[in-house]
Amino acid sequence: MPPARRNMLAKILLSAASLLLAHLQHFLLALMQFIPGFKNYLPSPPKEQTLCHRPRGLQCISPLVQSVEETPEPIPAKIKGHIPKWINGNLLRNGPGKFEFGNDKFNHWFDGMALLHQFQLTHGTVTYRSRFLQSSSYLANSQHNRIVASEFGTLAMPDPCKSIFGRFLSRFEPPQPSDNASVNYVLYKGDYYVSNENIFMHKVDPETLETKEKVDWSKFIAVNGATAHPHYESDGTTYNMGNSYGKHGSSYNIIRVPPQGSSPGDTLEGAQVLCSIPPRDRAKPSYYHSFGMTENYIIFIEQPLRLNLLKIITSKLCGKAIFDGINWEPQHNTYFHVVNKHTGEALPGQWCSKPFVTFHQINAFEERGCVVLDLCCQDDGTSLALYTLQNLRRSGEGLDQVYAAIPRAFPRRFVLPLDVDSDTPVGKNLNPLPHSLARAVKEADGKVWCTHENLHPEGFEKVGGLEFPQINYSHYNGRRYRYFYGCGFGHLVGDSLIKVDVETKDFKVS
Numbered sequence: 001m002p003p004a005r006r007n008m009l010a011k012i013l014l015s016a017a018s019l020l021l022a023h024l025q026h027f028l029l030a031l032m033q034f035i036p037g038f039k040n041y042l043p044s045p046p047k048e049q050t051l052c053h054r055p056r057g058l059q060c061i062s063p064l065v066q067s068v069e070e071t072p073e074p075i076p077a078k079i080k081g082h083i084p085k086w087i088n089g090n091l092l093r094n095g096p097g098k099f100e101f102g103n104d105k106f107n108h109w110f111d112g113m114a115l116l117h118q119f120q121l122t123h124g125t126v127t128y129r130s131r132f133l134q135s136s137s138y139l140a141n142s143q144h145n146r147i148v149a150s151e152f153g154t155l156a157m158p159d160p161c162k163s164i165f166g167r168f169l170s171r172f173e174p175p176q177p178s179d180n181a182s183v184n185y186v187l188y189k190g191d192y193y194v195s196n197e198n199i200f201m202h203k204v205d206p207e208t209l210e211t212k213e214k215v216d217w218s219k220f221i222a223v224n225g226a227t228a229h230p231h232y233e234s235d236g237t238t239y240n241m242g243n244s245y246g247k248h249g250s251s252y253n254i255i256r257v258p259p260q261g262s263s264p265g266d267t268l269e270g271a272q273v274l275c276s277i278p279p280r281d282r283a284k285p286s287y288y289h290s291f292g293m294t295e296n297y298i299i300f301i302e303q304p305l306r307l308n309l310l311k312i313i314t315s316k317l318c319g320k321a322i323f324d325g326i327n328w329e330p331q332h333n334t335y336f337h338v339v340n341k342h343t344g345e346a347l348p349g350q351w352c353s354k355p356f357v358t359f360h361q362i363n364a365f366e367e368r369g370c371v372v373l374d375l376c377c378q379d380d381g382t383s384l385a386l387y388t389l390q391n392l393r394r395s396g397e398g399l400d401q402v403y404a405a406i407p408r409a410f411p412r413r414f415v416l417p418l419d420v421d422s423d424t425p426v427g428k429n430l431n432p433l434p435h436s437l438a439r440a441v442k443e444a445d446g447k448v449w450c451t452h453e454n455l456h457p458e459g460f461e462k463v464g465g466l467e468f469p470q471i472n473y474s475h476y477n478g479r480r481y482r483y484f485y486g487c488g489f490g491h492l493v494g495d496s497l498i499k500v501d502v503e504t505k506d507f508k509v510s
């Protein structure tokens with residue numbers, strides 16, 4: 001064979017061998033599909049790429065979402081740096097601390113049993129203690145060594161000791177609200193409670209963390225729960241919001257609880273519903289986690305993250321968890337409702353914006369006939385479903401993908417002009433505040449279309465957005481203010497502390 005032809009043949013064979021090697025993996029995988037038993041070990045086909053960007057290798061945080069033992073007796077805490085000696089008192093926190101009973105495991109981060117934490121600061125030293133909330137859910141799960149009470153993302157399975165018919169019938173029982181109050185500490189009449197967002201709260205002792213008394217909102221006023229982020233007046237009056245569900249559908253209710261009890265054992269006696277607001281769709285009220293309060297007004301944000309009541313009521317029957325009934329519906333706008341907190345009267349104006357979701361408001365205040373409302377906002381309302389324990393316990397590329405899929409939250413300012421009527425011109429920016437770039441424009445249908453102003457500069461995306469905002473509450477809630485603090489989200493959980501100057505938009509990260 002001539003050398004030229006030999007070379008050509010060698011090149012062809014080499015190319016064929018390379019091609020075969022390159023496709024050998026696919027060839028073998030294809031072959032394995034036909035071998036019984038091997039199919040289950042094949043890797044999943046690549047899913048459609050829907051991620052907005054590729055994050056870097058995030059540290060696995062699985063140890064943070066494992067069950068822990070309680071620490072009822074105080075132990076000394078390790079301190080990095082130093083704590084000023086003038087800071088004295090108890091830092092109280094609440095959150096999930098137990099994620100399984102027997103062989104049953106919870107699905108969602110919010111399902112874990114409430115563990116109450118206390119960091120006691122005394123002259124520069126810190127001690128720590130924790131106790132599990134003795135809720136009915138915790139006690140029943142512990143007694144049966146399995147999950148018997150459904151939570152937000154976990155449907156409790158029927159008792160295996162029941163007959164098949166009994167288990168079938170239990171599917172038709174309506175879902176019972178859990179009293180696992182794992183979201184926040186709240187204050188009513190000077191007493192400490194822990195709360196989630198449903199009908200039950202628990203009074204607790206802030207010194208010993210002992211569970212004192214279970215309180216049912218519906219025994220005092222016609223609501224089926226209240227948020228875990230109420231607002232407080234300086235005299236101790238507490239404002240909150242909660243839904244009610246009647247034969248005509250649902251309502252949003254603004255609640256006021258007086259500052260003092262009339263007798264020592266008081267809980268919510270004297271609570272009132274100040275105002276009821278009908279949802280835009282009474283079968284699908286919005287989910288809300290907090291609201292705004294100024295000196296004279298309550299501001300409620302009706303966002304297109306909706307509770308599908310039919311889905312929730314039938315969730316047990318359909319074998320679904322409650323959170324499957326919370327849906328992001330971005331075909332609807334976000335609406336603002338302003339209510340005079342002294343009279344309970346809802347202002348007639350209609351303010352709206354493009355769809356967004358807010359979980360935590362930062363602050364709100366009145367200025368020159370407007371309400372200024374600062375919120376942490378996400379343009380996509382799908383994040384709740386992503387905080388499953390399975391996702392939080394991922395590592396490597398899987399963890400990076402979860403992070404990339406979670407919408408980021410950014411601080412934004414809305415300005416709502418209150419004096420809008422038929423004489424107000426259409427198409428003109430009604431925001432008179434020289435320090436704010438937010439816009440509020442009356443449209444032909446009378447609604448005021450609000451466009452936010454960013455409370456952050458360019459490049460803020462690098463810190464991963466900001467959530468869990470805090471202000472100097474006792475001095476500035478409801479008043480014009482300058483600084484707020486929050487957690488940066490360079491991970492699935494907060495991984496930095498950020499201070500923002502709302503006037504200059506400068507921020508510091510530590």
Ligand SMILES: [Fe+2]
Nearest residue numbers: 229289359360
């Ligand atoms: Fe919250």
